[in-house]
Amino acid sequence: xxxxxxxxxxxxxxxxxxxxxxxxxxxxxxxxxxxxxxxxxxxxxxxxxxxxxxxxxxxxxxxxxxxxxxxxxxxxxxxxxxxxxxxxxxxxxxxxxxxxxxxxxxxxxxxxxxxxxxxxxxxxxxxxxxxxxxxxxxxxxxxxxxxxxxxxxxxxxxxxxxxxxxxxxxxxxxxxxxxxxxxxxxxxxxxxxxxxxxxxxxxxxxxxxxxxxxxxxxxxxxxxxxxxxxxxxxxxxxxxxxxxxxxxxxxxxxxxxxxxxxxxxxxxxxxxxxxxxxxxxxxxxxxxxxxxxxxxxxxxxxxxxxxxxxxxxxxxxxxxxxxxxxxxxxxxxxxxxxxxxxxxxxxxxxxxxxxxxxxxxxxxxxxxxxxxxxxxxxxxxxxxxxxxxxxxxxxxxxxxxxxxxx
Amino acid sequence: xxxxxxxxxxxxxxxxxxxxxxxxxxxxxxxxxxxxxxxxxxxxxxxxxxxxxxxxxxxxxxxxxxxxxxxxxxxxxxxxxxxxxxxx
Numbered sequence: 001x002x003x004x005x006x007x008x009x010x011x012x013x014x015x016x017x018x019x020x021x022x023x024x025x026x027x028x029x030x031x032x033x034x035x036x037x038x039x040x041x042x043x044x045x046x047x048x049x050x051x052x053x054x055x056x057x058x059x060x061x062x063x064x065x066x067x068x069x070x071x072x073x074x075x076x077x078x079x080x081x082x083x084x085x086x087x088x089x090x091x092x093x094x095x096x097x098x099x100x101x102x103x104x105x106x107x108x109x110x111x112x113x114x115x116x117x118x119x120x121x122x123x124x125x126x127x128x129x130x131x132x133x134x135x136x137x138x139x140x141x142x143x144x145x146x147x148x149x150x151x152x153x154x155x156x157x158x159x160x161x162x163x164x165x166x167x168x169x170x171x172x173x174x175x176x177x178x179x180x181x182x183x184x185x186x187x188x189x190x191x192x193x194x195x196x197x198x199x200x201x202x203x204x205x206x207x208x209x210x211x212x213x214x215x216x217x218x219x220x221x222x223x224x225x226x227x228x229x230x231x232x233x234x235x236x237x238x239x240x241x242x243x244x245x246x247x248x249x250x251x252x253x254x255x256x257x258x259x260x261x262x263x264x265x266x267x268x269x270x271x272x273x274x275x276x277x278x279x280x281x282x283x284x285x286x287x288x289x290x291x292x293x294x295x296x297x298x299x300x301x302x303x304x305x306x307x308x309x310x311x312x313x314x315x316x317x318x319x320x321x322x323x324x325x326x327x328x329x330x331x332x333x334x335x336x337x338x339x340x341x342x343x344x345x346x347x348x349x350x351x352x353x354x355x356x357x358x359x360x361x362x363x364x365x366x367x368x369x370x371x372x373x374x375x376x377x378x379x380x381x382x383x384x385x386x387x388x389x390x391x392x393x394x395x396x397x398x399x400x401x402x403x404x405x406x
Numbered sequence: 407x408x409x410x411x412x413x414x415x416x417x418x419x420x421x422x423x424x425x426x427x428x429x430x431x432x433x434x435x436x437x438x439x440x441x442x443x444x445x446x447x448x449x450x451x452x453x454x455x456x457x458x459x460x461x462x463x464x465x466x467x468x469x470x471x472x473x474x475x476x477x478x479x480x481x482x483x484x485x486x487x488x489x490x491x492x493x494x
Contacts, residue, residue: 018471034441345450346458349419350467350475354455357471365420373422380421404452 001302006389009034009294014023014388020359023394028173028201028338028385029363030223031286037226040290041283052280053252053273063282070285071272077292078218079209080235084271087234088285092200093123095234096167098275099196100127102244107194108164110136115158115166115193117142118371119150121173124198124219125371128167138162144375148327148340149177155184159191166193169299170202170218174369174383175328176311176338178206182213189214194240200224204387205307205336207300210235222284223278226291231284234275241271250277260382303388307337310386310395314339317399323406327376337386340367343405348382360398409489412438416485421478426485430472438493442468464488465469 007013010032015022023030044066050059052067071083080086108114114128116139132139140163142155150168159166166188170181180398181197188195196217202208204225210218217240222231236244246253246268253274255267268274293304312332318324323344329335343351347366355362364382366373375378384398414431418424420438430438448459457468465477479485 263490278488347422347423347425347475347477349423349425350456350458353427353467353469353475354452357455357469357473367420379423380419401455404455 001298001306001388003306003389003391007391009036010389011035011038017295017359018357018360022389023360023388023397025386025394025398026361026363027204027387027390028176028224028367028383030229031063031204031226031289031387032389033226033228034294035168035265036294037228037287037290041228041287044283044286049283052282067280067282067285068389070282070289071088073289073292074233076371077296078203078220078235079211081211082238085235085238085241087236087272087275088280089232089234089276090230090281091221091223091232091233092198092219093127095195096123096196096198098234098247099217099219099236100131100167101247102127103165103194103196103240104131104135104137104243108132108135108137111138111162112164113138113140113160113162115140115142115155115163115168116374117150117155117168118144118330119148119172119174119177119179120167120169120369120371121200122368122370123200124167124169124196128165131154131371141371142168144372145375147329148172148175148372148376149329150179152180152184156187159187159193159375161191162192163188163193166191167196167197167198169200170208171199171205171336172328172336172369172372173201173338174340174367174372174381176201176327176335176385178202178334178336181215185214185216201336201338204295206304216240222288222291226294227288228284231281231288233288238271241275246274246277248275248277251279275360298388307386308332310390310392311335311337311339313392314384314386314394314399317396318402321403324402327378337390338383339385340381340383341402342378342381343402346405351382351402351405355401357396358397358401360394360401362398407434407494409486409493412488412493414448419475423425424480425475425477426479428474428476430474432472435472439468439472441493442466442474454475462491 052064185195199220203220218235223229354362448491
């Protein structure tokens with residue numbers, strides 16, 4: 001991978017912050033956008049913008065074609081069997097809310113259980129807790145090991161006969177740990193339950209194949225993989241989606257609505273439209289396609305190798321700093337480029353602000369994973385997270401500042 | 407100069423600590439920085455990046471880019487009272 005050429009595609013990477021070149025190491029929160037994505041979105045609004053479906057004019061037909069093709073390309077990108085299994089939403093959070101609401105309504109009854117994990121992002125906890133409360137369903141929580149990775153034995157032991165759904169992350173947004181997701185899904189199925197996977201931190205960094213994984217549902221966001229904010233995806237097996245009630249109601253999701261006296265009857269559209277009520281984010285879908293094209297052009301082998309090299313550098317150097325404690329698996333190959341840490345004598349917010357003063361962007365706080373921080377006994381943590389456009393020099397700059405914090 | 411003119415933005419930090427991060431307004435940054443430095447009892451200095459210490463008994467870290475972290479104040483009311491005392 002020609003890193004200089006890649007970086008030239010990202011206009012924001014040439015910015016300065018506090019008089020120093022920006023080193024953007026907050027990619028688990030959101031990623032920067034290449035010129036091709038910016039141009040694609042801009043081009044859509046300049047030349048093809050119209051509302052989709054049921055418009056007979058040329059622009060509406062163009063926009064509809066673009067939007068439907070975006071479903072097809074997304075299906076290919078993640079290995080779905082059909083584009084009808086791709087539901088566009090705002091982000092992973094909305095995808096998981098859709099899954100939690102509709103799966104619970106269709107498949108769960110009082111007395112059933114939902115298995116969650118302490119490793120997970122709030123986006124894959126709270127929707128289930130809310131849905132469980134409404135439906136009178138219990139939730140069960142699998143624990144984590146001392147390094148913050150999922151205790152898979154505990155997970156497996158909690159897959160009891162009452163568990164009807166297990167919801168878990170493919171990759172932790174805090175430790176970057178790559179879970180044995182295929183095993184988790186297989187065990188979930190063996191227990192007779194549905195597997196709902198949060199793939200927000202996996203799809204940007206790994207070559208994900210949802211059909212090979214046999215996930216029932218798989219959620220991810222565009223903005224964490226170069227696309228604009230406001231476009232996300234829920235993949236669901238067609239057979240499940242077909243039988244589930246919609247999460248949102250409104251325009252563009254039904255064939256007919258007939259009213260006789262006080263009686264109303266709805267006939268919902270086919271997949272995926274019954275889950276996509278209201279005006280779609282077509283510009284976002286255009287950006288998502290451009291982002292997927294960009295990632296494919298760079299190539300997964302190069303992306304993974306580059307990120308691993310950055311992670312290895314960070315882990316090796318931080319491991320030598322006695323005043324820094326790193327969390328997550330020690331093996332750099334067991335995680336994507338995501339490194340949480342604390343610095344003795346400095347709060348994570350002080351650490352992140354110190355780095356910001358030097359033009360380096362990292363994140364501090366709970367990272368929307370409070371149960372994991374409780375398990376680790378941490379009030380919060382600092383987190384560096386890399387993407388393929390980051391350089392070893394940027395990581396070294398961050399490490400140099402951290403070395404001075406003592 | 408009042409504190410709400412001096413402070414451009416207040417962020418409640420994410421995490422159990424519940425600290426506050428203050429960003430100084432550009433137009434008052436120099437004068438406000440002077441007040442902060444005068445009031446700060448410095449415990450530790452990290453190069454030109456930050457000064458760690460106490461202001462009126464409150465743990466404070468002042469950064470070269472005009473950000474101030476205040477720890478342990480507990481509530482927004484306590485923060486505002488503190489800023490009122492510091493800047494007027």
